[in-house]
Amino acid sequence: MPDSVYKVIELVGTSTDSWEKAAANAVEQAAKSLRDLRIAEVVKLDMQLDDKGKVEAYRTKLN
Template identity: 55%
Template sequence: MASKKSTNAVYKLIEIVGTSPNSWAEAAKNGIKTASKSLRDLRVAEVETLDVKIDGGKLIYRAKMKLSFKYHGDD
């Protein structure tokens, strides 16, 4: 009898803030790109807040997101 592979999965949710000097879309992209360097199986990024930090007259676009990724435990 062949064993069935489990389809149960667990996902972890974290908050990140991506930044960019150019746009909110780029800020979101930068946050996800950086997170993907240390997290695997990214699933969904939900943008919660868009704001702009003013730093010495320059605008820094910020995208605060909830990011989910598949939790693999000890494997």
């Protein structure tokens, strides 16, 4: 196998429904301006909360 170099970027996707949809949103948006996307690694999951502690959005950080 020949030597390879890869560029790794960080994305954060959001969704009001789920972490899975947040990840999909990030990848779909990135695919509009980046080419040859092959792998997305979930590195962190968190939630945005309102002032009463209710979940407003799910956030997924990807590399």
